[in-house]
Each structure stands twice: as structure tokens, then as C-alpha cells.
Amino acid sequence: xxxxxxxxxxxxxxxxxxxLPVWDAMPSFSPDSYGLPELEKDRAAIVMGxxxxxxxxxxxxxxxxxxxxxxxxxxxxxLPKEVPDGVLASSGGPADLVKQLQDAKLDGDVQVLGGPRTxxxxxxxxxxxxLELCVLPILLGKGIPMFDIESNAFSxxxxxxxxxxxxxxxxxxxxxxxxxxxxxxxxELVYSPE
Amino acid sequence: xxxxxxxxxxxxxxxxxxxLPVWDAMPSFSPDSYGLPELEKDRAAIVMGxxxxxxxxxxxxxxxxxxxxxxxxxxxxxLPKEVPDGVLASSGGPADLVKQLQDAKLDGDVQVLGGPRTxxxxxxxxxxxxLELCVLPILLGKGIPMFDIESNAFSxxxxxxxxxxxxxxxxxxxxxxxxxxxxxxxxELVYSPE
Numbered sequence: 001x002x003x004x005x006x007x008x009x010x011x012x013x014x015x016x017x018x019x020l021p022v023w024d025a026m027p028s029f030s031p032d033s034y035g036l037p038e039l040e041k042d043r044a045a046i047v048m049g050x051x052x053x054x055x056x057x058x059x060x061x062x063x064x065x066x067x068x069x070x071x072x073x074x075x076x077x078x079l080p081k082e083v084p085d086g087v088l089a090s091s092g093g094p095a096d097l098v099k100q101l102q103d104a105k106l107d108g109d110v111q112v113l114g115g116p117r118t119x120x121x122x123x124x125x126x127x128x129x130x131l132e133l134c135v136l137p138i139l140l141g142k143g144i145p146m147f148d149i150e151s152n153a154f155s156x157x158x159x160x161x162x163x164x165x166x167x168x169x170x171x172x173x174x175x176x177x178x179x180x181x182x183x184x185x186x187x188e189l190v191y192s193p194e
Numbered sequence: 195x196x197x198x199x200x201x202x203x204x205x206x207x208x209x210x211x212x213x214l215p216v217w218d219a220m221p222s223f224s225p226d227s228y229g230l231p232e233l234e235k236d237r238a239a240i241v242m243g244x245x246x247x248x249x250x251x252x253x254x255x256x257x258x259x260x261x262x263x264x265x266x267x268x269x270x271x272x273l274p275k276e277v278p279d280g281v282l283a284s285s286g287g288p289a290d291l292v293k294q295l296q297d298a299k300l301d302g303d304v305q306v307l308g309g310p311r312t313x314x315x316x317x318x319x320x321x322x323x324x325l326e327l328c329v330l331p332i333l334l335g336k337g338i339p340m341f342d343i344e345s346n347a348f349s350x351x352x353x354x355x356x357x358x359x360x361x362x363x364x365x366x367x368x369x370x371x372x373x374x375x376x377x378x379x380x381x382e383l384v385y386s387p388e
Binding site for chain 1: 203204214249336340341363
């Protein structure tokens with residue numbers, strides 16, 4: 001199963017303005033928090049975008065966090081020479097990577113680690129089977145949004161026009177698979193994109 | 195209790211780009227959906243901003259939706275002469291309105307109907323006791339956001355700077371009071387702002 005698991009603030013951010021994941025704003029967060037241990041247990045591979053890779057690589061290198069997982073990096077540029085075995089560049093885009101993942105006959109789940117654009121790209125090619133959001137009980141006010149959104153203010157003119165003909169929106173529907181709350185007030189919502 | 199109850203899409207919108215509430219994007223929505231009947235049962239008064247009032251007034255007038263509730267409109271301008279009894283202009287801002295509500299000795303809850311800016315203003319003066327969000331299983335892509343947010347993209351420079359000194363964020367913490375799912379996959383999350 002191809003899945004993404006992300007924290008999200010109530011106001012929609014997956015990361016703080018400087019790029020730190022939004023989990024880090026929770027005093028109760030640890031790598032064993034929320035559904036992360038279960039995610040890890042079932043995982044055979046990780047997918048990430050090049051921005052996420054470059055962001056983390058130097059920190060990860062001394063003690064590689066995924067010794068038991070294959071890691072696929074979506075990128076058009078070569079990876080640094082020092083990458084551990086099992087870390088592969090995938091240059092054909094998300095649809096091509098999905099084929100690569102199928103051919104790899106993995107014995108477990110694929111976690112699309114991020115960033116948000118990579119998760120969205122997997123959703124757009126119809127490959128994301130689970131979108132798992134851990135809604136944290138905080139408002140950040142600013143940061144890096146989980147979803148690619150376009151915001152507008154209320155306009156009397158648009159409202160009047162909509163009374164003649166409601167504006168069409170290209171909404172995407174998700175199926176809720178499960179939900180549960182954690183002691184610190186985070187709520188995990190698991191969806192299948194439809 | 196002063197409370198706000200709003201639908202919110204997974205990507206954070208409380209209304210569609212033209213101002214229609216996000217509930218309207220759910221085929222299963224009716225005025226008896228979700229927690230709305232319970233909200234209505236316990237309600238003695240409604241608060242709304244002037245933009246929301248002007249948006250709805252002409253539609254409401256022929257068959258006033260809140261004959262049993264007082265309605266307070268936050269506004270600096272006089273209300274139209276045709277407003278029914280029990281509809282009052284409140285011109286002193288949110289903090290003043292809170293006093294007005296206390297003095298009114300209401301026999302039930304106050305619902306801050308909206309818009310988002312009015313809900314936020316009540317939260318900022320510390321008067322909102324419950325923020326109840328009904329997270330709808332849809333992505334809109336564009337619309338009017340529930341929260342006043344400032345978004346940025348990931349920046350390598352900001353990330354590098356944060357390693358020296360993590361950026362400070364003025365996060366607001368909420369306490370989760372309850373959560374429940376509805377048959378169409380909407381999930382109601384009830385918070386107390388802290």
C-alpha cells in the first residue's frame with residue numbers, strides 16, 4: 001500500500017515557516033508518537049522529493065534512519081556519492097516511480113514521506129492509497145501548507161454572481177477509513193482518495 | 195457558552211470561492227446534518243459580522259431563520275429598518291459585545307455564526323469557549339480559508355538559519371474536548387481554546 005502520514009496543524013500547516021515539521025511544535029511529540037511506530041513496522045520503502053532529501057541528508061548520514069527500507073528519491077539530478085545502499089534516484093516522475101515500486105515487489109508498505117508537493121503528486125496520478133493526517137490541536141498562523149491552495153477573501157460581487165450561477169469547483173472527495181484521538185488531543189484521520 | 199460551529203474542508207476552507215459555505219459541497223448536507231440540530235436546541239443567541247449579515251439578510255428576511263434567538267450583528271453602521279425584533283447592532287467591537295452578551299442573561303448558548311474573521315476576533319479576546327469544526331472529507335483547492343494564515347514555501351536559507359536558531363512561532367494551543375465521525379465521513383472536532 002502506498003501511504004502518506006503527516007502532521008497537520010488545525011490551520012493546515014505541515015511544517016513551520018523554517019521547514020521544521022509541525023510535530024515539533026507539540027511538546028508531547030517523539031518518534032514513537034501517534035501512528036508512527038505502526039507505520040514503521042509495516043514499511044518496506046520510503047519515497048521523498050529532492051527538496052526533502054537535500055533538507056535531511058546531512059543529518060541522516062551519520063546514523064541512517066531507514067537501514068531496513070529502500071528509499072526512492074524523486075529527482076532529475078544525481079544523488080551524492082555517499083548515499084547508503086538501497087537509496088535510489090528516480091528520474092521519471094511520480095507515474096514512473098509508481099511502476100518502479102510495483103516492479104520492486106516490496107514486502108510491505110511504501111511511505112511517501114514528503115514534502116507536501118510529492119504527496120500531492122502521488123495523489124494526482126491516483127497512486128496514493130491512504131492519506132493519513134494527524135490533526136494537531138494547535139494554530140500556527142504561518143508556515144508551509146500541507147495542501148496546494150489558493151485563497152480569496154469574501155467578495156460581494158462574487159457572491160452576487162454565484163446566485164445566478166454557483167461557481168464550479170474541482171473538489172476531490174476522500175473516503176474516511178478510520179479516526180482516533182491520542183492523549184495530547186491530536187486526532188488521526190485516515191482517508192482513501194477517491 | 196460562546197461557541198462557533200463551522201464546516202472546514204480538509205484543505206482548510208470554510209467557504210467556497212464565491213462565499214457559499216463549504217457544507218454545500220457535501221451531497222449529504224442538510225440543515226439537520228452533523229451537530230447542527232444539537233447546536234440549535236441549546237442556542238439562545240447568534241452573533242455575526244456585518245459581512246455575513248449583509249450576505250444573508252435578503253434571503254433571510256421573508257422567513258427569518260432565528261425567530262427564537264437574539265441576533266447580535268457586529269457593525270459600526272446602522273442596520274436596515276426592516277430587521278425583525280431581537281436583531282441588534284453591536285458597535286463596540288468583540289470585547290464590548292461579550293459584555294453585552296453577559297448582561298443579556300441569556301438562557302442558552304451563543305453561536306458565533308461567522309464569518310471566519312468574527313470567529314477569530316472572539317478567539318483573540320479570549321471569549322470563544324468552544325471551537326467546533328466539522329472536517330469534511332473533501333479538498334477544494336481554492337476558497338475562503340477558515341483561519342487567517344500566512345503561507346510560505348520551503349526555503350533552504352530559512353532552513354539553514356533555523357538550525358542555528360529555530361524560528362519562534364506564536365502558536366495557539368487548543369484542548370480537544372470530543373470527536374466523532376458521521377456516516378458521510380465528516381469528523382466533528384470540538385476544541386476549547388487555551
